[in-house]
Amino acid sequence: MTPGHASLPEIRRRILVAEDEENLRSLLQLSLSRAYEVETVEDGLAALEAFESRPADMVILDIMMPRMDGLAACEQIRRRSDVPIIMLTALGSADDVVKGFNLGADDYISKPFTFKELTVRIEAVFRRLDWMQQPPPAQVFVNGELRMDIDSRQVRLRDAEIHLTPIEFQLLHYLMARPGQTVSKEDLFRRVWGYDFTGGTNLVEVGVRRLREKIEGDPSNPVMILTMRGVGYKFRTPPG
Numbered sequence: 598m599t600p601g602h603a604s605l606p607e608i609r610r611r612i613l614v615a616e617d618e619e620n621l622r623s624l625l626q627l628s629l630s631r632a633y634e635v636e637t638v639e640d641g642l643a644a645l646e647a648f649e650s651r652p653a654d655m656v657i658l659d660i661m662m663p664r665m666d667g668l669a670a671c672e673q674i675r676r677r678s679d680v681p682i683i684m685l686t687a688l689g690s691a692d693d694v695v696k697g698f699n700l701g702a703d704d705y706i707s708k709p710f711t712f713k714e715l716t717v718r719i720e721a722v723f724r725r726l727d728w729m730q731q732p733p734p735a736q737v738f739v740n741g742e743l744r745m746d747i748d749s750r751q752v753r754l755r756d757a758e759i760h761l762t763p764i765e766f767q768l769l770h771y772l773m774a775r776p777g778q779t780v781s782k783e784d785l786f787r788r789v790w791g792y793d794f795t796g797g798t799n800l801v802e803v804g805v806r807r808l809r810e811k812i813e814g815d816p817s818n819p820v821m822i823l824t825m826r827g828v829g830y831k832f833r834t835p836p837g
Contacts, residue, residue: 609632609633609634610633610634610654610655610723611633611634611635611636611651611653611654611655612629612633612634612635612636612653612654612655612656612657612719613635613636613637613638613644613647613648613653613655613656613657614626614629614635614636614637614638614656614657615637615638615639615640615641615643615644615656615657615658615659615662615667615670616637616639616657616659616662616685617639617640617659617661617662617663618659619639622637622639623637625637625657628712628715629719632716633719636651636653639662639663640662640663640664640665641658641662641664641665641666641667641669641670641673642664642665642670643664644656644658644665644670644674645665645670645673645674648674648677648678648680649677652678652680653680654680654681654723654726655680655681655682655683655719655722655723656674656680656681656682656683657682657683657684657685658670658671658682658683658684658685658702659684659685659686660684660685660686660687660693660697661687667684667685667697668684668693668696668697668700671684671697671700671701671702672700672701675700675701675762679762679763681703681704681722681723681725681726681763682701682702682703682704683702683703683704683705683706683718683719683722684697684702684704684705684706685705685706685708685710686705686706686707686708687707687708694799694800694803695799695803698800698803698804698807699803699807701762703722703725703762703763703764704718704721704722704790704800705800706718721790721791722791724791725763725764725767725789725790725791726763736748738770738773738774739835740773740776740821740832740833740835740836741821741833741835741836742754742755743773743812743821745769745770745773747770750766752766752769752812754812759811759812760811761808761811764789764790764804765804765807765808765811767789768785768789768801768804768805768808769808769812771785771788771789772785772822772830772831772832773832775832776832776833776834776835777831777832777833777834778831778832779825779828779829779830779831780829780830780831781828781829782798782801782802782829782830783798783829784829785801785829785830786798786800786801789801789804805822805830808822809821809822820833821833
């Protein structure tokens with residue numbers, strides 16, 4: 598440190614946690630506070646009120662909560678912000694996971710979980726966020742009527758802008774950068790989500806389905822993101 602100059606205070610990222618189980622809520626507060634500024638609330642409605650008064654850098658939502666559950670809170674927050682959202686769900690609740698991703702969640706973790714596992718998920722989400730905020734390379738991908746401008750972070754289809762969440766943007770970017778190349782679900786998960794996880798291919802399937810609903814004329818019969826049965830996906834070779 599230069600003599601006579603005080604160092605700037607470290608800016609800690611802020612995480613908002615909504616969990617109705619008091620013991621787990623206290624444990625999350627204690628564990629996460631080592632690295633982040635943490636606010637905890639007991640239900641989804643309180644999470645909305647807290648987010649409105651002071652936006653967070655990440656929101657962690659338990660699915661099963663009184664007054665307003667995590668899915669409803671996720672939907673409401675996503676209407677207001679692209680803030681990363683991680684869902685906490687009971688082990689084996691696959692339907693809740695799909696619903697959460699369809700509503701705009703970025704990741705999920707099944708109870709019971711270890712603090713180390715949760716930390717890995719949080720760090721992976723923040724790495725994706727940092728990638729989105731870095732000065733991007735001047736790249737433009739054009740495939741037929743679909744145009745992705747990495748510099749402006751815009752995706753346009755027939756001159757209409759398509760709004761994508763950060764995870765959807767990265768998923769589309771990875772596929773569009775490799776036209777005609779078959780990419781496995783496992784590779785997509787590692788490259789886009791940023792870590793290894795058994796069952797992560799389910800998240801890729803949901804992410805691809807959400808992308809198709811936004812860029813395909815008929816998501817049930819896609820012509821851009823093609824399914825390579827038993828392997829993964831392939832973005833079509835550019836027309837012409």
